[in-house]
Amino acid sequence: xQSETKARVDxxxxxxxHQVTALRFEGDIASTSKDAVLGSYHSLPKETAKLxxxxxxxxxxxxxxxxxxxxxxxxxxxxxxxxxxxxxLSPHFTKVFTMVGITKYAGLFPSQADALAAL
Amino acid sequence: xxxxxxxxVEVRLPSQLGYEKVAMSxxxxxAKLMGFREDRVEDLKTAVAEACINAIExxxxxxxxxxxxxxxxxxxxxLEVKVIDDGQGLKxxxxxxxxxxxIHGEEDPRGMGMFLIQALVDxxxxxxxxxxxxxxxxxxxxxxxxxxxx
Numbered sequence: 586x587q588s589e590t591k592a593r594v595d596x597x598x599x600x601x602x603h604q605v606t607a608l609r610f611e612g613d614i615a616s617t618s619k620d621a622v623l624g625s626y627h628s629l630p631k632e633t634a635k636l637x638x639x640x641x642x643x644x645x646x647x648x649x650x651x652x653x654x655x656x657x658x659x660x661x662x663x664x665x666x667x668x669x670x671x672x673x674l675s676p677h678f679t680k681v682f683t684m685v686g687i688t689k690y691a692g693l694f695p696s697q698a699d700a701l702a703a704l
Numbered sequence: 705x706x707x708x709x710x711x712x713v714e715v716r717l718p719s720q721l722g723y724e725k726v727a728m729s730x731x732x733x734x735a736k737l738m739g740f741r742e743d744r745v746e747d748l749k750t751a752v753a754e755a756c757i758n759a760i761e762x763x764x765x766x767x768x769x770x771x772x773x774x775x776x777x778x779x780x781x782x783l784e785v786k787v788i789d790d791g792q793g794l795k796x797x798x799x800x801x802x803x804x805x806x807i808h809g810e811e812d813p814r815g816m817g818m819f820l821i822q823a824l825v826d827x828x829x830x831x832x833x834x835x836x837x838x839x840x841x842x843x844x845x846x847x848x849x850x851x852x853x854x
């Protein structure tokens with residue numbers, strides 16, 4: 586019954602010239618989203634994808650199981666020397682991500698432009 | 705629509721993940737009728753979702769033969785939501801999640817549902833049912849009479 590999570594990968598370049606890999610999610614992020622969230626992350630070449638930008642603009646619903654998947658991704662990224670950032674969360678989910686402490690390990694930005702400008 | 709003074713809405717959900725969205729929408733609709741601000745409605749939706757997920761997954765163990773009851777009681781200045789399952793209730797209250805421990809592999813990344821519930825509503829109470837059934841969590845959000853929705 587959960588709405589399927591879609592994920593796609595885009596390559597971006599920040600104004601400072603850094604290569605940034607965007608993971609764009611769409612739909613719900615819940616317990617059934619493991620393949621979309623972690624699967625898409627695992628498809629990235631860890632040696633070259635050092636800056637990872639999560640796009641939540643088209644995500645309608647995130648529950649605690651979905652947040653756990655994001656945290657799992659952050660664990661693996663931390664172990665691989667990757668930096669993770671995110672944008673596109675609603676004010677409510679920005680608050681929720683801050684409450685659970687994700688902001689200590691992933692910078693949150695209001696838009697893609699703001700995120701790229703900071704990288 | 706006139707302001708709801710004191711009324712009750714009940715929803716019965718199958719014990720299947722995803723159906724918490726029905727309860728979320730219902731709670732949001734009642735809260736909006738009562739004049740809650742948008743941010744409080746969003747808080748309530750997430751808290752209700754987490755409560756229903758716990759009821760579906762842990763209380764009723766995803767058993768198709770069981771359902772989750774959601775009872776919304778709209779008072780003058782508060783909205784109470786009870787989420788009822790056929791489980792035995794909480795055995796222990798889990799500790800507050802620690803993101804540093806989670807990132808360093810010292811704590812399971814999951815298990816934030818109860819923390820979110822407590823953080824997002826004004827009152828949260830877990831009650832064990834008698835005879836090991838009909839346990840429920842009771843959530844309350846209160847209207848800020850000085851700052852209701854426009």
